[in-house]
Amino acid sequence: MLGIVLFILVVQVAYVSISTLRLIIMMKGNRSLASLISFVEVFIYILGLSAVLANMDTWYNLVVYCLGFAIGVYTGSLIEEKMAMGYIMVQVTTRRDDSDMAPKLRKEGFGVTAWSAEGLAGERLVLNVLTKRSRQRELLQKVQEIDPQAFVISFEPKTFVGGFWVKRVQ
The missing domain is CATH 3.30.70.120 (Alpha-Beta Plaits)
Structure with missing residues (x-):
């Protein structure tokens, strides 16, 4: 039970962080790298979503999924700030x-x-x-x-x- 909750959280944080970086890289004009990142992004997204859908019997899995999204946005922005591209x-x-x-x-x-x-x-x-x-x-x-x-x-x-x-x- 705790394992699936942590899995959902980690996967969602990774997905949204990568999504944020992909968007920034695309906006900077690097379409090729953004395309490669999008492949990994969607793979991670499907992992997280399938874990939530397979465990819909507990409400906190959905809450953890949403929490992971929020933490991912924050983490992605911190990573982008550290990279300081452009x-x-x-x-x-x-x-x-x-x-x-x-x-x-x-x-x-x-x-x-x-x-x-x-x-x-x-x-x-x-x-x-x-x-x-x-x-x-x-x-x-x-x-x-x-x-x-x-x-x-x-x-x-x-x-x-x-x-x-x-x-x-x-």
Whole structure:
């Protein structure tokens, strides 16, 4: 009895974690790897579902199946966060036009494009910084050290054309 409950839980956590990763890998454009992962995903899904259907006589098997789904979503998101696949674009707007943020970030190995802009309260310096997602926390920490008042927006670019980063990205 305990064995089947643990089996259902483990299989469901594995299934949903793999499903989350497959979706992320597919969204990053790696269709071949996502297809291979989907084979394993469906196999694990059928194992879990058949265990629940074969043991429908106890209500807690269904509850454990649902609990496994929830834990799997959480686990999958943690795994994805640790993998930190892909790149991010961070746009930093700072108050100081004479800011030394761009050269400091370049010195740390970040690619930076900077230009002057006009905000509500006057002149601003805008920086676009493209970096690997694995360095996102480091970048945000460096920006905060240089200018705690900086306005920061980040997003994931999908397409790269031109610029010195193209060779690194591909």
